[in-house]
Amino acid sequence: MTSLTKDQTPARPGGPVLEVRDLRVWYGTDRGPVRAVDGVTFDLRPGEILGLVGESGCGKSTLGRGLLGLLPEGAARDGELRFRGKDMLTLRRREQYRMRGSELGMIFQEPLTRLNPMMRISDHFAETLRAHERRISKADVEQRSLEALRVMGIPPTRFRAYPHEFSGGMRQRIMIALALVLRPAFVVADEPTTALDVLVEAQIIRILHNLRATYDTSMLLITHNLGIVAEACDRVAVMYAGKVVEIGPAREVFSNPQHSYTRELLRSTISLSTTGLNFIDGAPPDLTDPPSGCHFHPRCPDAMQICATTEPPVRDLPGGVRAACWAAEVAHGRTLDEDARRPLPREAISVADEA
Amino acid sequence: MPTKPESPDLSQEDAGPGDDVPPGPVIETDGLEVHYRLQGGALARVLGLRTRTVKALDGVTVQLHRGEVLGVVGESGSGKTTLGRALLGLAPSTQGSITYRGRDGERLVSHMKGAELRRLRTDVQMVFQDPSAALNPSMTIEQAVGHPLVVHKIARGAELRRRVHEALERVGLAPVERFASKYPSDLSGGQKQRAVIARAIILDPEVLVADEPISMLDMSVRAKILQLMLDLKRDLGLSYVYITHDLASAKYFCDRIAIMYLGRVVEIGPTEEIFANPRHPYTKALLKAIPDPDPERMLPRDLPRGEIPDAAEPPLGCSFHPRCPEAVAACGWESRDLRVVLDQHWTERGADFDTERRLVGDLDHLDAPSKRATLGKGDPAAVLALMEGVRAENPDEPLWNGVRSMESDGSKVVVEFEEGVDPALRRAGGVDVACVLYPDGAGSDTAASD
């Protein structure tokens, strides 16, 4: 894989919160190692929300957890991962543990399973705050918790209620408030609104969108809903088979997708303006044995000979977009010889080969 | 690329495919109610006290015309899934009727029991939301898809095998040999949903109730399954009830749409009319809330607050009024709404929460619905001033439309609310809508429906 060493900047004010360089996260199964994350590179600036989209099984959840070091036993990481300039891959386990919550946060999909039904909301906050600031006073706990809850739209009168007294949307707001009460610099939100209703989802997306006004938190928002990315995120990374195939400003990527996969993904999404159904044939590859060349070539409608043999280079394109696609290469003026450009005959894909 | 098929011509009011089929909608509900008894807490159960009733469906009247796709759209708790289950007789109705007009003439589903109800299932079938849960983990795909034929003693042996293979091929699970002997755990989500659909069509039904058939699937598969359902509808002459929370897919897929909220239909009409000219504030809110990848769309500012209320204790008046940005005086304002507004005041400006809370006192009594609310203990003048302050800070808050009077009775502040009405479905333009903003006769440019 390419070593995408951009200028390696140490921690400096205004610099990226998170620098990820050619990160790999593999984990073992009976069938061999799964290359869930296989050479991912990106930066995250302070207060920025980066959307991470892709089909299920493309490695987006593993990437999110891998950034926080929450990995299954036996998994391995390498590459570079710097948080505020600090190398996270060589950090000791205890140090990592200490940073989680206070500097790194995580928001999960299922809020009910993450809250202890026997503990009041106030107790959850007290426990979280005390775990990182042992000497914090009771008044401080209350003041800071209420502040976090208020930002998430939970009335202070409900502070001493139990989790079951809240609706699903309220519980997710509480989970987000809990993740933010320590003001972490970086939060991973893994499908935070998937289990929620449309209106509640919209409410929470709006709150996430407005977070930067209150907190200076950077966020990696993992979702399969492209609409959410368009509305809440500054930039978007499109992931396919363990690799980020396109990354750039959300508006730019959605209005002018460079990678064939991004384009097909957008076309297959059913939205209010849908007038015909489109879909991507085939299923994402088995990550224990991904295809050669560009991983997307077996499903790509405009695959060329070169796509099957050679991995496309990562290219910086106008508009702040970075993509790895041979078709984009050609579109941006690179000349390939006749043989390489010849359309790839597609192997027959059965109708039911799908995710 | 395939495009949306022509919607059936509804002007020839259900002429039907042949003369052996009785005229009229293929399925029709009239004032359908499905109420569940809920037992209270552990203590109440021991003492046999206080059973509450949840009105999962509270007077639903809809028609499914032959060859049509009727969308039933709502949030969870709106009763849309219960409606789908009731159409198959899986949720027993407590009031009202369901009429099915099929090959054997006109039948009342709501009065069927036992064997008769089981026989109905050869005509009305269901596709479930979660394909992984809808297939028996210990049956092969061939067994699962063929089981309806076995259950109804329609086919066996070679004939059974032939029909199963035909159904599997029809839903795209081909080559059949690759899938027939597999167990559900060996298939992907989309493949499982195809198997579920194959099982539903193998009895050659007339109506398919599809309960969120694509919402659990991966986004790259959703369009494929929707296309499959359109193909099946065309080839087999099916009628669909498409239950979903996703307005975008409903817009593409449905001929007519019923918007449900808390057990009732609040707006129903042709898809184009609903989307071009949404009337009920809830429909408008749902439309605004759809996240859209179109970068030109902006985030909506006026989303309704809160979530769908508890169906065991629905709001007075119109069920949507506590969240409605357009609510007026007659919407059914009550004590619980006052609490919401106070909570909102404290959430948004919490500076004086402690002092104000002490002034207002305990609010729990407001949770019992009442048209008259009392506030404060001791200093009524101060409480009144506080309430006026809350009103001044957000005068556009719809609640204040419904406050008839707010005055001190010497020891407490008494808030009285305007009388509310519970709006019924009424004709408005090309649709029917249940909202006080559309009173009888308003915009009745088309003749009132049957």
Added chain:
Amino acid sequence: MRAPRFVSTIWNTKGMARWILLVGVLITAVFLLFALCAPWIAPYDFNQTKVDGVKFPKLASPSGDHWLGTNDQFYDIYSRVVWGARTAVLVVLLSIVLSAIVGVLLGLVSGYVGGWFDRITLFLMDALYSFPSLLLAIVFSFMLRERIGGGIVAAALSLTAIYIPQYYRVVRNTTVAAREATYVEAAKAIGAKPATIMRKYLFGNVVQSVPVIGTLNAADALGTLAALGFLGLGIAPNEASDWGYDLSRALDDVSAGNFAPALWPGLAIILLVTGLTLVGEGLNETLNPALRRRRLQKVTLPPRDTTDPEVVR
């Protein structure tokens, strides 16, 4: 249930669970061999006291004719132990199969039908379960002795009743949970009758824990059978060889300093109980998803290809 997957799960077990299972299966297999081939393995019949008209000596020491000696009833101890394995296996197998059939059926119907039938059955089963099992076995054994005598069937039946509640409770609870599953709703939606739903949709999914309970109960049943025999309520000595009975007869000899008559049947009981327990625990760890930990393999990342770095700016 799918036999191939079931077997492969056990085969793929690793670590402690595998050893437990292996040792347990080995011990149990030896006793099963005894039970199956008793006529060929044992030199004499279980109630044989003489050969060719010559009476066996009483309480003889081990010799070429009697490998483990004889006991106070002139029986050959080795033969009694081998035949005892047949008795134990028969009684335990019969009682476990019977109680599993009754328990699973009752549990399935009770859990699926619900209502008053469920409540009454649940109450009865709980009452049965709360009795000390040995006491219950003694009562049943007394009652059955008068009607069908003291044979193997009577012993098995008196043990059956004790174990029904265990299958009932597990199956009923899983049925109550599975009843709400979408695939059961789907079965209703295709028009399946309740009996079909129970047979085709619930049965296969709720009996998965039965093999584990079965093997664990087998160990317990063996102990109870021995206790019954020890108290003289088990199998009559002329009907079959019973380790518990032999053990109780041998107690006086122990005080007289002769250990052999007590040692061998006692050892047989302990070994088989241990073997069955190990099988049960091993199965439990392998098949019970709550206890099973999927072992993830450790990954070592291969070095990167350094040949193709092509970065275009």
